[in-house]
Amino acid sequence: MSRKILFVDMDGTLCEFSVNGNILPPDTDWEKEGYFVHRRPLSVSIDKLIRVRHQYPRTLIVILTAVPSKIGQEEKLHWLEDYGLDRYTDHIVFVDYPNGNKALMLEYVCAQNNWDVKDALLIDDDLKILFDAQARGIDVMHVSTFLTRSAKVSNLFV
DSSP states (O other): OOOOEEEEOOBTTTBOOEETTEEOOTTOOTTSTTTTTTOOBOHHHHHHHHHHHHHOTTSEEEEEEEESSHHHHHHHHHHHHHTTGGGTOSEEEEEETTTOOHHHHHHHHHHHTTOOGGGEEEEESOHHHHHHHHHTTOEEEEHHHHHHSOSOHHHHTO
16 A cells, blocks of 8 residues: 555634634734734544554645734744644644645655655645646545544545
8 A cells, every 4th residue: 555645724623713603704903913823723633644654654735724914924833832742643734825735735745755646635625726636647535534433544645
C-alpha cells in the first residue's frame, strides 16, 4: 500500500467556524487580531485525526487552511500548538484567502514533495472546495463523512 496523504482543513473541520452556531456574515473582519486564535476546537474531529495518526503512522497529515493575512497565519499556528495538533501533523500549508484555491495548492504541494495526487484525500467542510477538488481528480471527503467512517485509512481511500 502506498503512503496516503490526508489534507485537512481547519475552519469548520478542526475548529468552529461560526459564532454561537450561526454562520458568520460575509462582512466579518477576518483580519481582526484574535479572530482565529479563539476558535473553539471540534474535539471529535481532533480525536479522529489523532486516532488516524496513531493507527497509521506512515500516513502524512497536512493541514491545508485558508488565511487572509499574516496575523491569521500566526494565529492558526498558535491555535494548532495550543491544541497539540502540531505534534500530529507533518506539514501546515496556508492558502491565500480569498484569492487562493485549495485544489491547486494541494496539487502544487504534492508536486513539490514528489507525492502522487492519487494518494491524497482532502477533508473539508466546504462543498464548493470539495466539488472543485473532485473536478480536478482529487479524492475528497466531507468532514461529516470522515467522522462517521471507520478510522482505517484504507477505508478512507476507497
